[in-house]
Amino acid sequence: MTSRLRVQLEGAIQVAVVGLIVVIALVASHMQPWNFPAFHPMRAFALIELAALAVAYLVVTRARLSPLPGAAVTATFTLNALLSAAWSSNASVTTDRALGFAGLVLAAAALALGAVDRPRVAAQLMLALLAATTLIAILGLVELWRAYDQAVLPATKQQGARYNGIGQNPNQIPMLIALTLPFALWFLRESRGRLRAVALAVVLLLAGSLVASSSRGALVAAFAGCVVYLVAAVPHRWKAILAGGTALFLVAAALTQLPQPAAENPDLYPEFGRTPSLGPKDIYSQLPLESEFGFPGENVDPGKTRTLFSASGRLQAWESAVDQGLERPIAGFGFGTEDETFVDRSYGFVSDAVENSFIGVFLQLGALGVALLVAALALPLAAWWRVRPRLDPEAGEVAAACAGAVVAGVVLAVPQSYLTSVGSPPTAAFWISFFLLAALAVRSRSVAQA
Amino acid sequence: MGLRVRGHRRGGGTLVRRIVLVAVVVLVALVPIGAWERGRRADHESAGMRSVLEEVGPLDSSELRGFRIFANFECLVYERGRNHFALELCVDDRGRVVEAIDRRDGTAEVWSLRDDPSESEVVVDRGEVNRLLRRMNVPDEYLPDA
Numbered sequence: 001m002t003s004r005l006r007v008q009l010e011g012a013i014q015v016a017v018v019g020l021i022v023v024i025a026l027v028a029s030h031m032q033p034w035n036f037p038a039f040h041p042m043r044a045f046a047l048i049e050l051a052a053l054a055v056a057y058l059v060v061t062r063a064r065l066s067p068l069p070g071a072a073v074t075a076t077f078t079l080n081a082l083l084s085a086a087w088s089s090n091a092s093v094t095t096d097r098a099l100g101f102a103g104l105v106l107a108a109a110a111l112a113l114g115a116v117d118r119p120r121v122a123a124q125l126m127l128a129l130l131a132a133t134t135l136i137a138i139l140g141l142v143e144l145w146r147a148y149d150q151a152v153l154p155a156t157k158q159q160g161a162r163y164n165g166i167g168q169n170p171n172q173i174p175m176l177i178a179l180t181l182p183f184a185l186w187f188l189r190e191s192r193g194r195l196r197a198v199a200l201a202v203v204l205l206l207a208g209s210l211v212a213s214s215s216r217g218a219l220v221a222a223f224a225g226c227v228v229y230l231v232a233a234v235p236h237r238w239k240a241i242l243a244g245g246t247a248l249f250l251v252a253a254a255l256t257q258l259p260q261p262a263a264e265n266p267d268l269y270p271e272f273g274r275t276p277s278l279g280p281k282d283i284y285s286q287l288p289l290e291s292e293f294g295f296p297g298e299n300v301d302p303g304k305t306r307t308l309f310s311a312s313g314r315l316q317a318w319e320s321a322v323d324q325g326l327e328r329p330i331a332g333f334g335f336g337t338e339d340e341t342f343v344d345r346s347y348g349f350v351s352d353a354v355e356n357s358f359i360g361v362f363l364q365l366g367a368l369g370v371a372l373l374v375a376a377l378a379l380p381l382a383a384w385w386r387v388r389p390r391l392d393p394e395a396g397e398v399a400a401a402c403a404g405a406v407v408a409g410v411v412l413a414v415p416q417s418y419l420t421s422v423g424s425p426p427t428a429a430f431w432i433s434f435f436l437l438a439a440l441a442v443r444s445r446s447v448a449q450a
Numbered sequence: 451m452g453l454r455v456r457g458h459r460r461g462g463g464t465l466v467r468r469i470v471l472v473a474v475v476v477l478v479a480l481v482p483i484g485a486w487e488r489g490r491r492a493d494h495e496s497a498g499m500r501s502v503l504e505e506v507g508p509l510d511s512s513e514l515r516g517f518r519i520f521a522n523f524e525c526l527v528y529e530r531g532r533n534h535f536a537l538e539l540c541v542d543d544r545g546r547v548v549e550a551i552d553r554r555d556g557t558a559e560v561w562s563l564r565d566d567p568s569e570s571e572v573v574v575d576r577g578e579v580n581r582l583l584r585r586m587n588v589p590d591e592y593l594p595d596a
Contacts, residue, residue, distance in 0.1 A: 072469070072473075076473045076477070079473075079477055080477060080480065083477055083480060083481065084480075084484065086481045086484060086485070087480075087481065087484025087485045087487070087488050089488070089565050089566035089568075089569070090565075278517075278519065278587065278588055278589070278592070279586065279587040279588070280516075281515075281516040281517055281586035281587065282516060282517060282518070282519070282586075282588075283515065283516040283517070283518060283527055283534075283535065284518045284519070286535075287518070287527075287535055292551075292558050292560075293558070327487075327491045327494070327495075328484075328487040328488065328491050329487070330480075330483050330484075330487060331480050331483050331484030331487055332484075333565065333566075334484075337565065340565050341565045343562070343564070345558075345560070366487075368476075368480065
């Protein structure tokens with residue numbers, strides 16, 4: 001009875017993980033009606049369902065509640081986030097978003113505790129994350145056929161056309177792909193026969209979507225994650241992996257430069273896309289708020305083209321956000337307030353967020369929050385690195401793939417604000433991978449003790 | 451069915467309790483620290499906004515150059531000499547100054563509490579702001595009730 005229930009719960013958890021990732025991506029997408037506010041509560045429903053199933057699994061399997069590396073620090077970080085409602089300028093937003101984050105951490109930790117003595121369960125969860133990402137990538141292709149104008153960001157004078165898939169922008173879904181590409185490689189290595197052809201198709205689909213998006217941060221993150229996985233899984237061939245991986249990365253980077261900038265900027269949505277002037281005294285068009293710094297003037301061509309190495313205005317935005325964070329350096333402005341607190345005043349930068357998870361957390365939770373986050377991220381990676389040689393082959397392979405996903409996530413956190421935004425497509429995948437890595441590091445300890 | 455907590459070695463429990471205690475103390479101490487930082491920042495930004503307001507002088511000045519309209523506040527822009535956008539005051543629906551910008555030396559010095567308007571200590575007559583905006587042909591639908 002218990003064994004049957006356990007298997008049923010494992011299946012249900014896999015479905016719930018796929019459901020959570022897909023629902024979050026749909027809500028964040030450009031696809032109507034899934035991105036309507038009325039659909040937003042589905043995310044909370046999917047998260048609660050997953051957490052309930054994960055806790056039920058712990059009870060049914062009489063799982064041992066081992067302290068996971070990084071879990072205590074992550075719990076402290078989460079408490080800090082919840083507590084920050086006390087000094088936040090928008091307590092209700094802080095409370096809502098901190099509760100969402102706490103729910104995700106709880107669900108991911110419960111899933112990981114169930115995988116401590118069962119690397120097979122960790123592998124099932126990785127497959128679920130990969131299946132969800134693949135489904136989202138396939139939806140992107142459907143969208144490309146159904147609504148080309150939505151699935152592709154047209155070329156401008158600054159950059160060539162970029163593939164959105166179902167995302168609202170070309171960076172959104174590639175972030176999730178970057179995290180799960182190590183899982184796709186793991187799937188390819190582990191599968192045999194016809195399944196291997198499926199795995200190869202998945203790798204090509206995800207890599208192709210990534211390159212077509214020209215998302216440079218996601219590309220670098222995917223490269224880092226895949227190299228970490230492969231070097232850890234096949235350590236004696238590390239030189240060949242590094243050389244081959246670098247060559248592939250350079251080819252991918254070159255491919256992102258193939259779409260050429262347009263001779264003229266496209267005239268998008270002429271009836272909606274402009275702020276109407278309210279008369280000769282309305283100076284908004286001469287001095288746009290979001291372009292206070294570096295505005296070249298009305299109708300002036302800045303003459304800059306997006307290249308592989310241009311920072312898209314990030315450096316100025318980061319500097320401005322750090323300066324702002326220093327106004328409340330210890331405790332910050334309150335969890336979840338990054339998009340309200342940060343004001344984009346740079347002409348070269350287009351985002352409501354800082355686009356750096358660490359600076360974003362500094363703004364939200366101050367220096368203490370950043371210190372807790374960095375410590376939380378480092379502990380499972382350090383624990384895995386220490387125990388890696390002692391892991392049995394099955395657990396070692398699964399842990400290496402999780403480490404690849406976590407490293408990809410950490411690299412991605414530098415050019416993107418997402419680590420604490422539950423509504424961002426890669427966030428749930430990141431924290432599930434993070435806790436799975438911690439669980440697999442603990443497993444080696446328990447095996448060694450046995 | 452049930453959960454089992456993996457035991458700690460002797461002495462480990464005491465260490466965990468100490469770490470938890472330190473974490474709780476630090477987190478509890480954060481509440482007054484966070485509130486103090488919020489107030490200190492509000493004082494600082496309010497002082498900056500007040501100095502810009504003093505530089506502007508009467509809102510209905512001959513140097514009133516124009517306006518900018520945003521979702522949560524409206525801004526009045528004043529010129530100084532050849533600098534058309536020298537000083538700017540942004541006012542929310544309740545008349546609280548939530549942002550002020552001084553561009554007199556060519557760079558923008560920004561004082562802002564737009565993310566925390568309830569902490570602003572600088573208030574102007576919202577009715578007068580509305581009157582000035584109407585005079586510059588801003589339709590009523592863009593203006594809050596004074």
